[in-house]
Amino acid sequence: MQISDLPYPDPGVPDARSGPRFLLWLGRGQLGGQLKSLAWGMLHFSGIAGLPYAVGLGVDAVVERDSSRLLLVGGLLVLIGVAIALGDAMLHRTAVTNWITAAARVQQLLARKTAELGSALTRRVAAGEVVAVSTGDVEKIGWFVEAVSRFLAAVFSVVLVCAGLLFYAPELGVVVAIGVPLVALAALPLLPRATQRADVQREKAGKATELASDTVAGLRVLRGIGGEELFLGRYREASQEVRKAAVRSARMWALISAIQVLLPGALMITVVWYGSTLVLDGRIAVGELVAAFSAVATMLYPLRHFEEIAMAYSFSRPSAKRAARVLSLTRHDAAEAPSGVATPKPPAPGGDLYDPQTGLLAPAGRFTAVVCGDPDLAGRLAERLGGHAPAGEAEPTGGPSALLGGVALDELALDDARRLVLVQDKDPVLLSGTLRDLFDVPASGAVDAGEALAAARCADVLDALLQSAPDGTLDPMDARITERGRSLSGGQRQRLALARSLVTDPEVLVLDEPTSAVDSHTEARIADGIAALRDGRTTVVLASSPLLLDRADRVVLIDGGTVAATGTHRELLGTEPRYRAVVTRETEEEQRLAGLDLPDVEEALTEIEESA
Numbered sequence: 001m002q003i004s005d006l007p008y009p010d011p012g013v014p015d016a017r018s019g020p021r022f023l024l025w026l027g028r029g030q031l032g033g034q035l036k037s038l039a040w041g042m043l044h045f046s047g048i049a050g051l052p053y054a055v056g057l058g059v060d061a062v063v064e065r066d067s068s069r070l071l072l073v074g075g076l077l078v079l080i081g082v083a084i085a086l087g088d089a090m091l092h093r094t095a096v097t098n099w100i101t102a103a104a105r106v107q108q109l110l111a112r113k114t115a116e117l118g119s120a121l122t123r124r125v126a127a128g129e130v131v132a133v134s135t136g137d138v139e140k141i142g143w144f145v146e147a148v149s150r151f152l153a154a155v156f157s158v159v160l161v162c163a164g165l166l167f168y169a170p171e172l173g174v175v176v177a178i179g180v181p182l183v184a185l186a187a188l189p190l191l192p193r194a195t196q197r198a199d200v201q202r203e204k205a206g207k208a209t210e211l212a213s214d215t216v217a218g219l220r221v222l223r224g225i226g227g228e229e230l231f232l233g234r235y236r237e238a239s240q241e242v243r244k245a246a247v248r249s250a251r252m253w254a255l256i257s258a259i260q261v262l263l264p265g266a267l268m269i270t271v272v273w274y275g276s277t278l279v280l281d282g283r284i285a286v287g288e289l290v291a292a293f294s295a296v297a298t299m300l301y302p303l304r305h306f307e308e309i310a311m312a313y314s315f316s317r318p319s320a321k322r323a324a325r326v327l328s329l330t331r332h333d334a335a336e337a338p339s340g341v342a343t344p345k346p347p348a349p350g351g352d353l354y355d356p357q358t359g360l361l362a363p364a365g366r367f368t369a370v371v372c373g374d375p376d377l378a379g380r381l382a383e384r385l386g387g388h389a390p391a392g393e394a395e396p397t398g399g400p401s402a403l404l405g406g407v408a409l410d411e412l413a414l415d416d417a418r419r420l421v422l423v424q425d426k427d428p429v430l431l432s433g434t435l436r437d438l439f440d441v442p443a444s445g446a447v448d449a450g451e452a453l454a455a456a457r458c459a460d461v462l463d464a465l466l467q468s469a470p471d472g473t474l475d476p477m478d479a480r481i482t483e484r485g486r487s488l489s490g491g492q493r494q495r496l497a498l499a500r501s502l503v504t505d506p507e508v509l510v511l512d513e514p515t516s517a518v519d520s521h522t523e524a525r526i527a528d529g530i531a532a533l534r535d536g537r538t539t540v541v542l543a544s545s546p547l548l549l550d551r552a553d554r555v556v557l558i559d560g561g562t563v564a565a566t567g568t569h570r571e572l573l574g575t576e577p578r579y580r581a582v583v584t585r586e587t588e589e590e591q592r593l594a595g596l597d598l599p600d601v602e603e604a605l606t607e608i609e610e611s612a
Helices: 019-029 031-063 067-124 127-168 170-185 188-217 219-225 228-280 286-298 300-327 375-385 414-420 449-455 459-468 490-504 520-533 569-575 577-584 588-594 598-611
Strands: 353-355 360-362 367-372 421-424 508-512 538-542 554-559 562-567
Touching: 019 031, 019 067, 019 127, 019 300, 031 067, 031 127, 031 286, 031 300, 067 127, 067 300, 127 170, 127 188, 127 286, 127 300, 170 228, 170 286, 170 300, 188 228, 188 300, 228 286, 228 300, 286 300, 353 375, 360 554, 367 375, 367 577, 375 421, 375 508, 375 538, 414 421, 421 490, 449 459, 449 490, 449 520, 459 490, 490 508, 490 520, 554 569, 554 577, 562 569, 562 577, 569 577
Parallel strands: 367 538, 367 554, 421 508, 508 538
Antiparallel strands: 353 360, 554 562
């Protein structure tokens, strides 16, 4: 896989049982790139390993005044230099390719999982943790994948140098062969503590990121209640905790780095001292001593990769663990279907939508409005109607998902469930791009963008987009929408999101408070537009606005988690006090007065005045 071939057509199914297993799966998926990087790394490090021997041969040629031999050594040094330069360039190229492709694969997996889980993801995992996984953690995972091939090439060069010295200068080769493993493994006892400190740092950094993300998301609310300084103080404390943990972690890694410098230096001094003794005794030639000294000196470079792979693993392991945790989430926490059991086929068109947990029934082809006194209950119901079981919420409640035509939505293939039922939650997101891009979504083709925009009453939104568009833009579909539609008002964003949902024309459309940010006049027109455009299609709207409820074919009141009453808006308004309390916002006193005769009302009012 080359960078130009990204993104992956299919990033695969990851092994998300643990962080190390996920890293191993990622490495297996890039075996070809790893082998290329390893081959170029072996060429590069072999050149480095051969350099000391060439220098030793050159010194011997000078001592023996052999010009032809010296010329051959010069040619050999040129070849070694070319091998080092070419190997280094291609090693860097292939290693960075492995890094970027690994990071891209992880990002694709996370994006796919985010699309699969929808809004249920942030109820199972904190939004800040999702941000941390998809940014910094992805880079650290890619770093480890990239470092593996360079580490293996460095191991090959170290073994090659030691083996070469054993044949070239056996007396010194034995010293080097014993000393190099000790140098390479000297820091091993410190790695668990270093890894532990790195884990603590990563954990604290993740919490600080979560706090920052949550603070930014709720900044408007914090300003409204004057809580900015409180959360700023909390973030300062969290930031200081991260700094302290980072310093403690850096101290340990500094100690490991010092050992990686001190011990090779001690080995070099030992080799020079012992080699000088051998030269004075006439047991080895000067060239052999120079070769041994140069070999130990050049081994400092490949030995650095031992430290790097330890650091890369210690930093990437907690990152891989967090990524695996996100990737292991499923659409519901129910037991997976046994192997060999086929996924149910999609139901035939025209089936009713039924929620077993609340008893809600939305007849096929009808406009059903649902009234819930609890907004959180309405949100959970909307998710369940879309095939997301509520067991993955912060406080699991259990229960099966909704049935469409008698088939459980959470047992269908994801593509089939999304095609059949579309849920628009309370806070839909508008991605940056042109208006044409916004409506470039999977759709039946029966509803075009113009019809959807008209039904959502977006004429003023189109005018606003044209006014902010560059000169020469005549078609509002070519006007650009800023990130999350920040240049538009809340009502304008809500109407564009509604139009996007309408243009998909799913068999079942579930809307959660689709008009909460618009004025009553516009809301009434939108209600008429939804009813007209969705005529003959199953539509469920969770709302408490009388203007929307009055346009519905049937209204269902949910109280205490179950269906309490069913009828039209006007019927329930006159016969059901609980419904009237939610829709008209009546107080308990107003409800009591509404049930009294006129003389009783006057008496009650007199009592209230006297008590006041």
